[in-house]
Amino acid sequence: MRGLRGRHPGAVCVYFLCVLLPVFFGMNPVTAGLGLLSGFFLLARLLRRLPWKEGLGYLGIAAFSGIVNPLFNHNGQTPLFFLNRNPVTLEALLYGLVMGLLIAAVLLWSRCFMLVMDTDRLLTVTGLLSPKFSLMLSMALRFIPLFRRQAEKVREARKGLGLIREDNGIDRMKGAVRVFDGLVTWGLENGITMADSMAARGYGTGKRTRYPLFSWERGDSLLAACSLGILAAVLAAKLLGWIGYEWYPRLIVPEVSLQSIGAYGLFGLLCFAGPALEAAEKHR
Amino acid sequence: MPLLEITNLSFTYAGAEKPALQDVSLCLEPGDFALLTGRTGCGKSTLLRQIKRELTPRGDRTGQVLFQGQALEDLSPRESAARIGFVFQRPEEQIVTDRVWHELAFGLESLGVPGDVMRRRVAEAAQFFGLEDCFDLSPDQLSGGRKQLLNLAAATVMEPDLLVLDEPAAHLDPIAAKTFLAALERLNRETGMAILLAEHRLEDSLSRAGRFFLMEEGRITEGGTPREVCGRLAPGSSAEGALPAAARLWRGTGRIGDCPLSTGEGRAWVLRRFPAASGPAEARETAAANSRKAPFLRCAPEKQSPPPALSFRETWFRFSREGPDILRSLNLDVRQGEIFAVLGGNGSGKTTLLRAAAGLISPSGGEIRLFGKRIREYRHGTLRQEGVALLPQDVQTLFLRASVREELKDSGLKPEDLPFDLSPLLDRHPYDLSGGEQQLLGLSKVLAVRPRLLLLDEPAGGLDAEWRKNLRLLLRRLREQGITILLVTHDAEFAAETADRCGLLFRGRMEAASEPHAFFAGGSYYTTSVSRMLPGCITVAEAVERLTEPGASSGPGNAAEG
Numbered sequence: 001m002r003g004l005r006g007r008h009p010g011a012v013c014v015y016f017l018c019v020l021l022p023v024f025f026g027m028n029p030v031t032a033g034l035g036l037l038s039g040f041f042l043l044a045r046l047l048r049r050l051p052w053k054e055g056l057g058y059l060g061i062a063a064f065s066g067i068v069n070p071l072f073n074h075n076g077q078t079p080l081f082f083l084n085r086n087p088v089t090l091e092a093l094l095y096g097l098v099m100g101l102l103i104a105a106v107l108l109w110s111r112c113f114m115l116v117m118d119t120d121r122l123l124t125v126t127g128l129l130s131p132k133f134s135l136m137l138s139m140a141l142r143f144i145p146l147f148r149r150q151a152e153k154v155r156e157a158r159k160g161l162g163l164i165r166e167d168n169g170i171d172r173m174k175g176a177v178r179v180f181d182g183l184v185t186w187g188l189e190n191g192i193t194m195a196d197s198m199a200a201r202g203y204g205t206g207k208r209t210r211y212p213l214f215s216w217e218r219g220d221s222l223l224a225a226c227s228l229g230i231l232a233a234v235l236a237a238k239l240l241g242w243i244g245y246e247w248y249p250r251l252i253v254p255e256v257s258l259q260s261i262g263a264y265g266l267f268g269l270l271c272f273a274g275p276a277l278e279a280a281e282k283h284r
Numbered sequence: 285m286p287l288l289e290i291t292n293l294s295f296t297y298a299g300a301e302k303p304a305l306q307d308v309s310l311c312l313e314p315g316d317f318a319l320l321t322g323r324t325g326c327g328k329s330t331l332l333r334q335i336k337r338e339l340t341p342r343g344d345r346t347g348q349v350l351f352q353g354q355a356l357e358d359l360s361p362r363e364s365a366a367r368i369g370f371v372f373q374r375p376e377e378q379i380v381t382d383r384v385w386h387e388l389a390f391g392l393e394s395l396g397v398p399g400d401v402m403r404r405r406v407a408e409a410a411q412f413f414g415l416e417d418c419f420d421l422s423p424d425q426l427s428g429g430r431k432q433l434l435n436l437a438a439a440t441v442m443e444p445d446l447l448v449l450d451e452p453a454a455h456l457d458p459i460a461a462k463t464f465l466a467a468l469e470r471l472n473r474e475t476g477m478a479i480l481l482a483e484h485r486l487e488d489s490l491s492r493a494g495r496f497f498l499m500e501e502g503r504i505t506e507g508g509t510p511r512e513v514c515g516r517l518a519p520g521s522s523a524e525g526a527l528p529a530a531a532r533l534w535r536g537t538g539r540i541g542d543c544p545l546s547t548g549e550g551r552a553w554v555l556r557r558f559p560a561a562s563g564p565a566e567a568r569e570t571a572a573a574n575s576r577k578a579p580f581l582r583c584a585p586e587k588q589s590p591p592p593a594l595s596f597r598e599t600w601f602r603f604s605r606e607g608p609d610i611l612r613s614l615n616l617d618v619r620q621g622e623i624f625a626v627l628g629g630n631g632s633g634k635t636t637l638l639r640a641a642a643g644l645i646s647p648s649g650g651e652i653r654l655f656g657k658r659i660r661e662y663r664h665g666t667l668r669q670e671g672v673a674l675l676p677q678d679v680q681t682l683f684l685r686a687s688v689r690e691e692l693k694d695s696g697l698k699p700e701d702l703p704f705d706l707s708p709l710l711d712r713h714p715y716d717l718s719g720g721e722q723q724l725l726g727l728s729k730v731l732a733v734r735p736r737l738l739l740l741d742e743p744a745g746g747l748d749a750e751w752r753k754n755l756r757l758l759l760r761r762l763r764e765q766g767i768t769i770l771l772v773t774h775d776a777e778f779a780a781e782t783a784d785r786c787g788l789l790f791r792g793r794m795e796a797a798s799e800p801h802a803f804f805a806g807g808s809y810y811t812t813s814v815s816r817m818l819p820g821c822i823t824v825a826e827a828v829e830r831l832t833e834p835g836a837s838s839g840p841g842n843a844a845e846g
Contacts, residue, residue: 120383120420131393135381142382145424150681157681160642160674162733163695182684189715190377197378199338201391201438202365211389211406212399 002219003045003281004274009121010128011220016113018227019271022234023105028245029098030264031234035105036062038271043108045278046115058108062100069096075248095247112274124214131208139194143187150186154179223273230270237263285353287446287478288312288335293347295334300343304330306502308347312495314445315476317469319489319510322499323522324718324748328482331499332450335480337364352445362395369439371449375431375456379423384415387423387434391442405441413437413467427630429460433467440471446478447471453483454719454746457630457774462488484748487528487777487813491546498523514543525749529777529813529824536828550817558831561818591656593737593768594618594641599650601636601792610636611647612792618737618770620655623763625783626772626794627810633792634772635677638739641770642674654737671736677745679726683714688725695732702728703761704754720751727758738762740771744778756782776812780804780822 004012022028023035036058044050069092071083076091117125119141127134158175198204237243242259246252254260288311295305304327312318322328333339334349337356349356351368359367372378381387388409392402410416413433423431432452439447449468453461469492472479483489490496496513498506500522506513514531517524524532530550534543540557544550554561595618601611610633618624628634639645640652643659652659654672662670676682685691689710692699699707704724709717714725723743730738743759744752759769759782772789773779779786780800787797788810796803804811804822812822821827 123386135393138381138383138386142379142422142424146376149424153676153678154681154684156639156644157674157676157678160639160644160676160739161682161730162673178684185684185686185715186680193372193374193377194380196339197370197372197435198380198390198394200336200365200370201442202362202394203390205361205365205394207396208393209396209398209402210393211386211402213385 003278004116006281007223007277008214008216008220009117009124010216011224012116012121013125014224015227015270015274016109018231019274020106020109021231022238022267023102023109026234026238026243027098027102027247028243029101030243031267032098032102032105034264034268034271036101036108038268038275039105039108039112041272041275042112042278043115045275046112054111058104061104061107062097065100065103066093066097069093069099077250091247091249091251094251098245120213124210127210131210134210135208146190147183147187151179151183154182154186226273227270230266234263234267286311286350287314287316287352288480289348289350289353290335291348291350293331293334293349294345295330296344297330298342298344302502304343304502305334308502308504310497310504310507312446312478312480314478315472316495317472317479317493318481318495318497319486319493320480320482320497320499321484321486321523321526323750324484324720326499327502328499329450330502332370332448332480332482335446335448336368336370339370365391366395366442367445369442369444369447371432371435371439371447371452373451373454375428375435378435379431382422384421384423384426384434385410385419387438388415388441390438395442405443409437409441412440412471427460429456429463432456432460432464436464436467436471440477444477446480449479449481451482451484451746453485453489458488458776459629459774461485465489465492468492484526486526488546490528490531491549510545511543514545515539522750525753530817532824533814533817533827533831536824537831547813547816550813554817554831558818561831561833590620591653592617593620593655594770595653596637596640596794597651597653599640599647599652601633601640601645601647601649610792611640613650614792614794616787616794616797618768620768621763621766622784623759623769623771623782625779625786626770626789627774627776627779627786628772628789629774632789634789635741636792637789638674638741638770638772641737642672642739644674671734672739673730673733673735673737674739675726675730675741675743677741679722680715682726682729683722686713688712688714688717691725691729695729697728697732702731704728704758718751719746720748720754723747723751723755724758731762735767738767738769740769742773742775743771744773744775752778776804776810777823780812780815 004015019035019038022031026032040051040055040058043054070088073092073095074086074089076087076089078090079087080090080093081088123134123138126137158179234243237259240259241254242257243254243263245254290308290310293305293308294303296303308331320328320331330341333341334345335356337359351359356364379387380390385406388406389402392405397405410419413436415430415434415437418426418430423434426434436452453464456464465488468479468481471477481489481493490510493510496506496508496510497504498513498517506516506523508516514527514535517527517535519535524535527535528545528547528550530544530547530553533550534540534553541553544553594616596614596616599611599614600609602609614637626634626637636645640647641654643662646660654662654670683691685694687710688706691714692706699710706724706728709721709725714722717725744755747755756778759771763769771783783800785797785799786803788795788803796806798806800822804815805820814824814827815822818827818830821830
C-alpha cells in the first residue's frame with residue numbers, strides 16, 4: 001500500500017474535501033469529533049511521532065471557543081447563570097464547544113493537507129483546473145526567491161563599495177529605497193528576457209496542456225469514488241434529518257437510529273482511511 | 285532545398301538612423317553546424333532575432349528570409365515556435381518556471397501536446413543532456429552551466445529543425461562552456477539538428493563548426509569552412525584576436541601547412557613543423573630565461589618592503605557551523621602595487637576569498653591584514669576610507685539609475701575625469717550597454733571611491749577579445765597609478781596576459797603562487813592553451829617570437845632528422 005503522498009494529488013484533494021465539508025458545515029459533534037481524532041492520527045503518521053503538544057493546542061482552541069461563545073451569544077432556553085444581567089446558556093456553551101471542535105478539526109486537517117501537498121502537487125491540482133493559472137503560480141514561486149536573492153546581491157555590492165552606511169536609521173532607509181528602486185528596473189529587464197523566452201517556445205499559440213508529473217491509477221479512482229460516495233451518503237442523511245442537530249432555542253439531539261449509526265460509521269471509515277493508508281505504507 | 289536562406293536582408297531599428305544589418309545573405313543546409321562571430325555590437329543578435337519571428341524587433345526590413353523554402357512570415361505561430369529553437373545569452377533570465385521538469389515541458393505545454401507524448405519527449409531530452417538527477421529540483425539549485433544545458437534541452441524538446449543560439453557560453457566558466465559546446469556538437473552529430481551559434485570566444489567552438497561566418501558592422505564579411513576563413517582573414521582584422529590560439533600561432537608564423545583549429549591540433553602541428561623549438565629541455569630553458577626577463581618581475585625585493593596590501597594568514601572560513609570549510613588555512617600575500625590573479629575552478633572559494641578581503645564576511649579562524657593592519661581593527665566604514673573596494677562579478681547589481689550619466693553623478697564622478705571615455709554612452713540605460721561597457725561603468729563606480737586595493741571578481745567574463753585587451757591595458761594603467769589589484773578568474777589566458785603573479789586556489793587553499801611564466805609552465809592542465817602547444821611560452825606573442833627566431837623554424841625535412 002502507498003500513503004497519501006503516493007496517490008495522485010487530484011484524488012488526495014477530493015479525499016480531503018470530502019472529509020472537510022461535512023466536518024465544517026455539519027455543526028455536528030460526532031462528525032467534528034471523528035474529524036479531530038482522525039486528523040490527530042493522520043498528523044501523527046505524517047510527522048512520524050505523536051504530536052501531543054499540537055494536539056493539546058487544538059483542544060485548547062475548542063475549549064476557548066466553548067468559553068467565549070456563551071459570553072457573547074445569549075440565545076438558548078436553559079440559563080446556567082447570569083453575567084452582567086445576561087444569561088449564560090447551556091445551548092450556547094455546547095454550541096461553542098462543538099464549533100471549537102470543528103474549527104480545530106479543520107485546522108488539523110489543513111495542516112495535514114499542507115504536509116501532503118508540496119508545490120508540485122498543488123500546481124498539479126491547479127493545473128487540472130487551469131493550466132494557465134498554474135503556470136502563473138509557478139512563475140511567481142520562482143520569481144519571489146529570485147527577487148530576494150538579487151536584493152541581497154545588490155546590497156552586498158553596494159556595501160563592498162562603501163555606498164551603504166548602516167550607521168543610522170535614515171541612511172539605512174534611504175539605502176533600502178534605492179536598492180528597491182534598482183530591483184524594480186532589474187525585474188522589468190529580467191521580465192523582457194523571460195517574455196522573449198516564453199514567446200520563443202510558443203507561449204500563447206494555442207490551448208495549453210500540462211505535463212503529467214503524476215499518473216492517475218486505479219487506486220486513485222477508487223479513493224475518489226469512495227470519498228464522493230460517502231460524502232453523498234452523509235449529505236443524504238443530513239437532508240433526511242437523521243443526523244441534524246438543532247441548537248437554538250433548545251438543543252434537539254436527533255434520535256439514534258440504524259440510519260444515523262450507518263452514516264456516522266461510513267463517515268468514520270472515510271476519516272480514518274487517511275491515517276490507515278499512511279500507516280499501511282511500506283517503507284521505501 | 286536549403287534549410288534557411290537569407291537573401292539581401294537589411295534592417296534598421298525603429299528610430300535609428302544607421303541600419304543594423306546591411307545586405308546580409310546567408311544559407312544553411314539541413315544538419316549544418318554554423319558559427320557566427322564578430323565583435324560585440326556588430327549585429328549578431330540582430331541577425332539572429334530576424335530568424336526567430338517571435339523575437340524580431342520593430343523596424344524597417346528589406347530582403348527575404350526563407351525557412352525550408354517558405355517565407356518566415358507565412359509560417360503559422362505554432363510552426364514558427366516549434367521548428368526554430370532559440371537559446372539566449374544569460375542562463376538565469378530565460379528560465380520561466382520553478383522546476384526543472386516543468387521548464388523542460390514548457391514548450392510542449394504551450395503547443396498543447398498531449399500528456400503521454402510530452403512525457404516521452406521530456407524523458408528523452410532529460411536523458412540526452414544528463415538532467416535526470418535534478419529533474420525534481422528548482423533550476424536555482426543548478427550551476428550556471430547546467431542551467432544553460434537546461435535551456436538547451438528545453439529548446440530541443442520541441443524537436444526543432446534549426447537551433448539558434450545567441451552567445452550561450454558567454455556567461456559560463458571555461459569548463460562549463462566546454463561542456464555546453466560539447467553537448468551542442470553531440471546534438472548536431474547525433475540528431476542532425478542544424479545549429480547556428482553566435483559566439484565571440486572561438487577557442488573551443490571553432491574546431492567544432494563546419495561553417496564559419498564573420499560579421500563586421502552589420503555585414504557578413506567572410507564565410508566558408510573555418511580553415512578557409514582563418515587563411516583568408518586579412519592581418520589586423522577585428523576578428524583576428526578572437527581566433528583560437530592555435531590559429532593565431534599558425535597565422536603569425538607564416539601559415540605553414542593546414543591551419544590548426546584546436547589546442548590538440550596545434551600541439552601536433554608545432555611538433556611536426558617546429559621539432560627543434562618544442563623539445564622539453566628547450567622548453568624549461570626558455571621558461572627559465574623568460575622568467576629572468578624584466579617586465580614580469582617588477583615587484584620590489586622582499587627586504588625592507590612596505591607591508592603587503594593584503595595578507596591572509598592561515599585563514600579559515602565556513603558559512604555555518606555544520607557547513608563545509610570554504611577557505612582552509614589560506615595563506616596569501618598581495619604586495620603593494622602588483623596585479624595578483626587567483627585562478628581556480630568552480631567552488632574553489634575564489635569569491636569567498638574576495639568577500640573576506642572586502643570585510644563582507646569574517647573568517648572563522650586565522651587573520652586577514654590590510655596594509656599591515658588587522659581587518660578587525662578597521663572600525664565601521666574606515667575600511668572603505670582606507671580604500672578597499674570590491675567589484676562584484678555581476679556588475680549589473682551596481683546599477684540602480686536610468687542612465688549612465690546619472691550613475692556617474694551618483695558616484696560623484698565627471699565623465700572627463702575617468703581614465704577611459706564613457707562620453708558616447710552617457711544617455712544610455714546601464715542595462716542596454718554591452719558586457720564590456722558595463723564592466724567599464726562598474727569600474728568607474730569602483731574607482732570613484734579612490735581605492736588603494738581593488739578586488740575584481742571575474743572581470744573578463746563574457747567579454748570579447750577586443751574588450752579583454754582594453755581591460756588588460758586599463759588594469760595595467762591603474763597599477764601604474766599605484767593601485768594594487770587582486771582579481772579572481774577562471775580564465776588562464778587573461779591571467780597570463782594581465783597579472784604580475786598568479787596563484788592557484790583549490791578547495792580553499794592556495795596551492796601555488798608565482799609569476800605567470802613559472803606558474804603556467806609548471807602546470808599541465810591549468811595553463812594557457814599556448815603553453816600546452818609550446819611549453820615555456822604562455823602567450824601567442826611569445827610563441828610567435830620564439831618560433832620565428834632564426835633556427836627555430838625547420839621544415840618537414842628537418843623533422844625527419846630530429
